[in-house]
Amino acid sequence: MEAATKTVESGAKEMRRRDFLAWLSGIGVAGSALAGVFSTFFFMKPRVTFGQPNRFLIGRPEDYPSGARVAIDAKRVCIVRDGNRVAAISTTCTHLGCIVAPSATGFQCPCHGSQFDVDGNVTGGPAPKPLAWYGVSLTPSGELEVDKDNEIDTGNYLNV
Amino acid sequence: MSTEKNSAVKTLVDLPKNVVRSVFRNPLPSSDRGRAATSFTNFFLHIQPVRVSKQALKPSYTMGLGLISLFLFVILTVTGVLLMFYYVPSTTQAYDRMLDLRSSVAFGVILRNMHRWAAHGMVALVFLHMCRVFLTGAYKTPREFNWLIGVALFLLTLFASFTGYLLPWDQLAFWAITVGTSIAGYAPLIGKSLRFLLLGDSTVGQEALLRFYVLHVVVIPMMIALFVAVHFWRIRKDGGLAKPEQEKGTAAPAAAAGAIAASSPVPVTTVVTATAPARRFTIQGLVRGPFVKVGKLEEDTVFSWPNLLIAELFVLLLTIAGVMAVSLLFNAPLEQPVNVMHPPNPAKAPWYFLGLQEQVSYSAFWGGIGVPGIELLLLVLLPYIDRGRKGIGRWFARERLLANSIFLTFVVVNVYLIVIGTFFRGANWQFVSPF
Numbered sequence: 001m002e003a004a005t006k007t008v009e010s011g012a013k014e015m016r017r018r019d020f021l022a023w024l025s026g027i028g029v030a031g032s033a034l035a036g037v038f039s040t041f042f043f044m045k046p047r048v049t050f051g052q053p054n055r056f057l058i059g060r061p062e063d064y065p066s067g068a069r070v071a072i073d074a075k076r077v078c079i080v081r082d083g084n085r086v087a088a089i090s091t092t093c094t095h096l097g098c099i100v101a102p103s104a105t106g107f108q109c110p111c112h113g114s115q116f117d118v119d120g121n122v123t124g125g126p127a128p129k130p131l132a133w134y135g136v137s138l139t140p141s142g143e144l145e146v147d148k149d150n151e152i153d154t155g156n157y158l159n160v
Numbered sequence: 161m162s163t164e165k166n167s168a169v170k171t172l173v174d175l176p177k178n179v180v181r182s183v184f185r186n187p188l189p190s191s192d193r194g195r196a197a198t199s200f201t202n203f204f205l206h207i208q209p210v211r212v213s214k215q216a217l218k219p220s221y222t223m224g225l226g227l228i229s230l231f232l233f234v235i236l237t238v239t240g241v242l243l244m245f246y247y248v249p250s251t252t253q254a255y256d257r258m259l260d261l262r263s264s265v266a267f268g269v270i271l272r273n274m275h276r277w278a279a280h281g282m283v284a285l286v287f288l289h290m291c292r293v294f295l296t297g298a299y300k301t302p303r304e305f306n307w308l309i310g311v312a313l314f315l316l317t318l319f320a321s322f323t324g325y326l327l328p329w330d331q332l333a334f335w336a337i338t339v340g341t342s343i344a345g346y347a348p349l350i351g352k353s354l355r356f357l358l359l360g361d362s363t364v365g366q367e368a369l370l371r372f373y374v375l376h377v378v379v380i381p382m383m384i385a386l387f388v389a390v391h392f393w394r395i396r397k398d399g400g401l402a403k404p405e406q407e408k409g410t411a412a413p414a415a416a417a418g419a420i421a422a423s424s425p426v427p428v429t430t431v432v433t434a435t436a437p438a439r440r441f442t443i444q445g446l447v448r449g450p451f452v453k454v455g456k457l458e459e460d461t462v463f464s465w466p467n468l469l470i471a472e473l474f475v476l477l478l479t480i481a482g483v484m485a486v487s488l489l490f491n492a493p494l495e496q497p498v499n500v501m502h503p504p505n506p507a508k509a510p511w512y513f514l515g516l517q518e519q520v521s522y523s524a525f526w527g528g529i530g531v532p533g534i535e536l537l538l539l540v541l542l543p544y545i546d547r548g549r550k551g552i553g554r555w556f557a558r559e560r561l562l563a564n565s566i567f568l569t570f571v572v573v574n575v576y577l578i579v580i581g582t583f584f585r586g587a588n589w590q591f592v593s594p595f
Contacts, residue, residue, distance in 0.1 A: 041357075049361045073501035095524060096342035096517075097363075098335070098503045110505035111339060112521045113589040128524045 054148040061086060061144060061160040069102045069118070077134060077146055078102055080118075085157035088146045089120045090132040100131070107131065119154055130154055195463040205469070209396060211461040212468045215553065216401040221296070224475040225289035229317075230388065231479040232282040237381065239275040247327065249373035251366045254329035255497045273487035279321050281483065283512050286317045294542075294567050297552045297560055298402035304543035306394040309387055311539050316384050318512060323376040325510050326369060334498040335507040337372075338364050343513070343520060343528040351529075363500075404553040505587045514581030515574045521589050535570065 056075060064070060064081040071078040076099060077088045091100045091107070098111035106123065107116040115124035120131030135150035136158045144160075184202075189195040199210045215221055246265055247257050261268035290310060293299055299307035326337045341364065345355040360367030395401065495504075509517045519527030551557025556564060586592030 044357055044360075045353075046360050046367065049367065051361045051363060051365050051367075096339045096507075096520065097345075098338070098507055099501065108588065110503055110588055111335075111507040112517070126521050126524055126527075 055145060057139070057143045057145050058088070059144060060142055061138075071102050073099055075146070077148070078107070079144075079146075082157065084159055086136055086144060086160050087157045088134040088136050090134065090148075092131075093127060094122075094129040094131065095125070095127040121154065189465060192463065195465045198465045199463075205465065207392065208464045208468055209400060210464055212464050213400055213403055213461050215403055215460070217462070217467060217471055219471075221555075222401065223288075223292060224471075224478075225285055225292050227472060227475045228479050229282055229285045229289055231476050232278045232285060232483070233384065233388070235278045235480065235483055236275060236282065239271050239278070240377065240381075242271055243275060244377060249327065249370050251329060251369055251498070254327065254369065258328045258330070258494055269491065270487055273490070273492045274483050276492035277486045277490070278483050279324060280511075281486075282317055283321050286314050290314060291567075291571060295564055296402060296555055297550075297557060297563075299543045300402070300546070300549065300552050301543075303394075303398050303402060306391060306398060307543045308540060309391050309394070311536075313384065313387050313391065315536075316380055316387065320376060320380040320384065321512070322510060323372040323380065326364070326372045327376065328494060329369065329498055331495040331498060331502075331504055332493060334364060334500070335503050336509050336513075337368070338503075339507055339517060340509045340513055341368075343509075343516060346520075346525050346528045348525075348529070402553040506585055506589050508581070508585075511578060511582050515577035518577045518581035518585070 052075070058072065058075075058077075058079055061081075064079055064086065066081055066083050068081045069078055071091055073091065076090060076092050078091050080087045080089060089107075092098075093100050093109040093111065093114055095109060095112055095114050098109050100107040100109045100114070100116065105115070106118045107120065109115070109125065109127070113125045114122065114127035116127070116131055117123050120133065122128075122130055132151045133154050133156060135147045135152050137145050137147070138158070138160060139145050144158075186194055186197045186201060189198045196210045199205045199208060243261075246261060246268070248254060258272075261272050265271075293307065293310065322337075322340060325340075326333045341355050341359060344358065345351045347354060356362065358368070358371065359365075360371050508514060516528060516532060519531060521527070523530075546563055548559070550559035583594040584591055
């Protein structure tokens with residue numbers, strides 16, 4: 001009787017060790033697969049991009065007379081001067097990434113007909129968000145610098 | 161001495177014959193046994209069954225749509241590899257290489273035309289093939305998973321075409337990809353990072369061109385080849401193409417097995433495999449016991465050699481002729497080189513995404529992600545939702561009126577949106593008449 005119980009016990013133990021090893025191998029395989037997926041993801045995600053810099057100089061405040069709305073397509077911003085105030089509004093449409101053009105009423109997107117007012121607020125079309133405003137600062141050399149990484153609130157001008 | 165000479169001569173005389181016999185194991189078949197052997201002793205032919213149902217051979221049943229898709233993929237692989245010898249995925253060189261194809265590469269224009277039109281054709285044909293499978297109810301048990309693989313192949317085909325669209329690096333390419341990847345950017349939570357990962361940058365540029373190139377020439381074609389292999393494998397394992405239920409007679413082998421068990425003096429276990437219900441040619445099921453059950457050949461099947469082979473070669477010829485004809489008549493478009501400052505007005509995505517773009521012009525999220533996402537989900541879940549057993553293997557079966565009506569409504573709406581987006585949208589996405 002005792003012997004039988006022992007056999008059963010040892011048999012159960014034997015199975016448990018095998019189960020444990022199978023379980024461990026399973027973890028190993030799944031873990032390797034998961035590590036592979038994650039490392040591929042981090043590999044594919046570039047740390048450095050080689051496009052245009054997001055901070056750039058756009059000239060002196062005097063270059064922009066009051067009331068001027070100058071679109072710099074290469075940088076995808078529109079420089080707006082209103083009296084002593086300067087702002088940089090994005091000209092990348094918030095809809096599908098086309099370049100909007102300044103119009104009499106604000107901005108107009110050529111791709112899907114989105115319309116914005118002079119401050120970049122949506123007035124028509126499919127655009128889901130207003131045009132972004134970027135931070136503008138005056139460098140010690142007296143030039144204006146736009147920082148596209150710094151999105152600021154609509155209507156937030158820089159006094160010059 | 162003389163026998164040796166004779167044998168040497170004989171060896172020489174028989175050489176061509178022996179070489180041929182070593183390559184082709186069977187002479188051209190004159191008997192049914194030979195026709196069967198020809199199918200299963202040849203590497204390329206053994207992919208097909210020895211016998212094939214007459215219905216599968218009927219042009220009006222399949223219209224050869226899946227086969228045409230495969231042959232277009234083969235044409236795309238061959239022309240694509242050839243084009244790779246002259247293409248450089250660089251923003252400064254790609255467009256010049258396109259011009260070189262015209263001016264200084266022998267057959268450069270026709271190769272590019274064939275690649276372009278075959279790519280458009282493959283998108284259309286894969287979609288039509290999907291319509292055929294739906295309208296004949298061919299996705300039902302046991303073919304649910306093969307329908308899923310088909311959906312994956314449809315998406316891969318779209319993605320292959322989309323990644324190839326950027327490679328000429330002209331205005332059409334650049335703005336189509338700008339618009340197309342922006343649609344992807346609307347996916348909730350992951351949209352922005354997905355777009356960044358795909359482009360390798362925040363805008364379409366050198367990184368995007370390189371990534372699209374690698375995806376286009378290596379990653380996606382290999383995935384398509386793998387999925388196609390599984391797709392074909394499962395067609396055979398699921399018993400060939402879908403056929404009407406009554407002709408399959410699934411009850412027959414089970415009943416026969418039952419009869420054996422009942423009449424046997426000793427108890428025998430009968431196991432009838434249900435894996436290939438539509439195909440039983442000689443052995444009707446696996447019967448464990450002292451019997452080997454041999455049945456008659458099905459009368460609605462014919463030998464693959466030469467019936468199926470001739471049909472397939474005919475479709476191949478037709479496909480090549482079609483692609484060649486279009487490529488000789490129409491040149492693949494090549495617009496001005498990329499100018500990132502001047503989007504064309506209107507900027508349009510590739511035609512198969514213009515339905516999406518038309519929807520996006522009403523609502524960015526719902527048009528670009530919400531509605532297509534729901535449509536895709538329905539496609540994926542379809543064989544698990546629609547469990548009915550009626551109307552399999554027939555076009556527009558009356559029992560499937562509701563399912564077919566819903567599907568055709570989706571098809572008509574999407575085709576309508578694509579037509580509107582392609583022909584009726586002008587500057588600023590305003591409604592214009594093409595006439």
